[in-house]
Amino acid sequence: MPEASPFAERLRAAVHASDSLLCVGLDPDPARFPGEWRGDATRMAAFCCAIVDATHDLAAAFKPQIAYFAACAAEDQLQRVIEHIRHVAPGKPIVLDAKRGDIGDTAKLYAREAFERYGADAVTLSPYMGFDTIEPYLAWADRGVFLLCRTSNPGGDELQMQRLADLPGQPRVFEMLASRAAAQAGGQVGLVVGATYPHELARVRELAPQVPLLVPGVGAQGGDAAATVRANGAGPMLVNSSRAILYAGTRLADFAERARDAALATRDALRKA
Numbered sequence: 001m002p003e004a005s006p007f008a009e010r011l012r013a014a015v016h017a018s019d020s021l022l023c024v025g026l027d028p029d030p031a032r033f034p035g036e037w038r039g040d041a042t043r044m045a046a047f048c049c050a051i052v053d054a055t056h057d058l059a060a061a062f063k064p065q066i067a068y069f070a071a072c073a074a075e076d077q078l079q080r081v082i083e084h085i086r087h088v089a090p091g092k093p094i095v096l097d098a099k100r101g102d103i104g105d106t107a108k109l110y111a112r113e114a115f116e117r118y119g120a121d122a123v124t125l126s127p128y129m130g131f132d133t134i135e136p137y138l139a140w141a142d143r144g145v146f147l148l149c150r151t152s153n154p155g156g157d158e159l160q161m162q163r164l165a166d167l168p169g170q171p172r173v174f175e176m177l178a179s180r181a182a183a184q185a186g187g188q189v190g191l192v193v194g195a196t197y198p199h200e201l202a203r204v205r206e207l208a209p210q211v212p213l214l215v216p217g218v219g220a221q222g223g224d225a226a227a228t229v230r231a232n233g234a235g236p237m238l239v240n241s242s243r244a245i246l247y248a249g250t251r252l253a254d255f256a257e258r259a260r261d262a263a264l265a266t267r268d269a270l271r272k273a
Contacts, residue, residue: 005142006141006142006186006187006188007093007121007122007142007143007144007187007188008144008187008188008190008212008236009187010091010093010121011060011061011093011144011212011236011238012236013091014060014061014091014092014093015060015236015238017091018057018058018059018060018092019271020058020059020060020267020270020271021060021229021237021238021239021267021270021271022058022059022060022238022239022241022263022266022267022270023059023060023061023062023063023095023214023238023239023240023241024051024052024055024058024059024061024062024063024240024241024242024245024263025062025063025064025065025097025216025240025241025242025243025245025246026048026051026052026062026063026064026065026068026081026242026246027065027068027242027243027246028044028047028048028068028069028246029068030043030044030072032246032247033047034249034250034251034252034255035250035251035252035253035255036252037252041072041074044068044069044072044074044077044078044081045074045077045078045080045081045084047246048064048077048081048084049080049081049084050255050256050259051245051246051256051259052081052084052085052088052089053088053256054256054257054259054260054263055245055259055260055263056085056088056089056092058260058263058264058267059089059092059263059267060092060093060238061092061093061094061095061238062085062089062092062093062094062095063094063095063096063097063214063238063240063242064078064081064082064094064096064097065097065242066078066096066097066098078118079117079118082094082118082119082120086119093121093122093144093238094118094119094120094121094122095120095121095122095123095124095146095214095238096114096118096120096122096123096124097123097124098110098113098114098123098124098125099124099125099126099148100114100123100124100125100126101125101126101127101128101129101133102129102133103129103130103132103133107133107134107135107136107137108136110123110136110137111123111136111137111139111140114137114143115137115140115143120143121143121144122143122144122145122146122190123137123143123144123145123146124145124146124147124148124192124214125137125145125146125147125148126147126148127147127148127177128148128159131180134147134189137188138186138188138189141186141188143188144187144188144189144190144212145188145189145190146190146191146192146212146214147177147181147189147190147191147192148192149174149177149178149181149191149192149193149204150174150191150192150193150194150197150200150201150204151192151193151194151216152194152195152196152197152216152217152221152223153194156194159173160172160173160174161173161174164176174193174200174204175203175204175207177191178191178203178204178207178208178211179207179208181208181211182207182208182209182210182211187210187212189211190211190212190213190214190236191204191208191211191212191213191214192213192214192215192216193213193214193215194215194216194217194221194223195215195216195217195218195221195223195224195225195227195228195239196217196221196222196223198223198224198227198228198230198231199231201213201215201228201231201232202230202231202232202233205231205232205233205235208235209233209235210235210236211235211236212235212236212237212238213232213235213236213237213238214237214238214240215228215232215237215238215239215240216240216242217240218239218240218241218244218266218270225239225266225269225270225273226269226272226273228270228273229270229273230273239266239270241262241263241266244262244266245259245262245263245266246259248261248262
């Protein structure tokens, strides 16, 4: 079999082929499932697969959140969802949202979990124990990582906006991370930057013009699609929306159709911007 192309190339190809920046987040909360499925954790795969079927032509990528599955001892359902995405949306990257961050052999095992067990194309990581925590993931030359940089939650200010007095120019923590990602060879390293902070997103793009960005916060968290696209400029980007799409409908009969409507509106707003 031929070697897989680098993650950054596959991401660019998926965005171009779909003419979309939308990444559909798969955060299956049984308490919010439609109709008679509500509260039934055995329906997680069925729910997510229905969303994938309804949105795969609108999305450039999918981002399953591992915690929703793990909390319900439903990792087998996560594997089924990923297999389904591969079947109905071949070539579209799957970003495993795990936010791991550890060193040594533990990091190697987390990398195996993401890339062997689940077969993800990329994984989200916390870099706050240092860049040696991401090295085991980079051993997988055809996979990518998205490092938490300027996250969409207000509490991110407590660390990410602090200035580093020992570095020239006293950059803020998120700026240092953006510069480090830009200096990383191979195109494997991307950054998570929230749509709720377009000014900081623009600063990240200034420091890291070619680094892929994963941008949550459009939709339920109130991020603006047009402001996000303007702040990003021409760099590679995925804009994630989860709850606003997943839970757009409450009836079992048409929840997937309502999810498609929400995904279409978000995709089109990003296109227009």
